[in-house]
Amino acid sequence: MTSLYQHGTLAMLMGKQLQGTITAAELLKHGDTGMGTLTGLNGEVIILEGQxxxxxxxxxxxxxTDLDTLLPFASIHFYKPTQTLPFDQVDFETLSDKLKSAQLQNIFSSIKFHADFSRMHIRIAPQQVPPFPSLLEVATNQPEFEVADISGTLMGYYAPEIFNGPTAAGWHLHFLSDDKSFSGHVLDFSAINVTGTLQVFDEFVQHFPIENAGFRGMSLDLDGLHAGIEASEGGKK
Incomplete structure (x- = not known):
């Protein structure tokens, strides 16, 4: 059985619950590859080879390196690839089409590949302080960066449409350059010399921060939830 472990929900972040509720140490008990954010939406986290x-x-x-660092939201898994990627070049626009034969639309999966990127466009959420705004409010004013000709590793998750709310439906991708100097949430990219893997999961483990009073008492505008997630996540599905 292959499991994807997720702490917190994207809906929590839409509901202004940005306080950290799991340590990096606890999170790493559930995997060595993943992504998330820190308390107050302080940046974009990528986890590769347990780092x-x-x-x-x-x-x-x-x-x-301080494993007492807290995260409000994160997804993680143990890297056990299912198959090698069947392409050597790809961009955000064609990613789903190139994996159509894998029939991912109704399952959780993870992609991880190294490549040479002719274009990498990212955004990075800025740190917030209490009283916290919602993820959507933060998304309207966050730094974006774009570089050309950079090598690095892209990893992320695909989630089915019916799970939009607990997480973001479609692709949610993060990037880290080889020299560890450039990283963030991927909005768009174009890559060649792609080498990597796809991993599919037969179990999605959703962990809730039940000891946190803010989470227990929050209320959500469910009518605007999905539209808010789409606006805040950006990128292409």
Missing amino acids: VYQAQSDGRVNHI
């Missing part, structure tokens, strides 16, 4: 990296909104990248 945690944070992209800050000023463009800098930190190697997180």
Whole structure:
């Protein structure tokens, strides 16, 4: 059985619950590859080979070695690839089409590949302080960065449409350059010399921060939830 473990929900972030509720140490018990954000939406986190990296909104990248660092939302799994990717070049627009034969539309899956990127367009959420705004409010004013000719690793998850709310439906991707100097949430990309893998999951483990009073008492505008997630996540589905 292959499991994708998720702490918190994207709906929580839409509901202004940005306080950290799991440590990096606890999270790493459930995998060695993943993504998330830190308390107050402080940047974009990517986890590769058990190492945690944070992209800050000023463009800098930190190697997180303090495993007491808290995250409000994260997804993680143990890297056990299902198949090698059947292409050597791809961009965000064609990613789903190139994987159509894998029939991902109704399952959770993860992609991880190294490539040479002629274009990499990312955004990085800036740190917020209490009283916290919603993810949608933050998304209307967040730094974006774009570079050309960069090599690195892209990883992320595909979630079925019916899970839009707990997480983001479609592709949710993060990037880390080889020199660990450029990272963030991927809005668009174009890649060649792609080498990597696809992993599919037969179990989705949703973990809730039940000891957190803010989470237990929050209320959500469900009518606007999906539209808000789409607006805040950006990128292409």
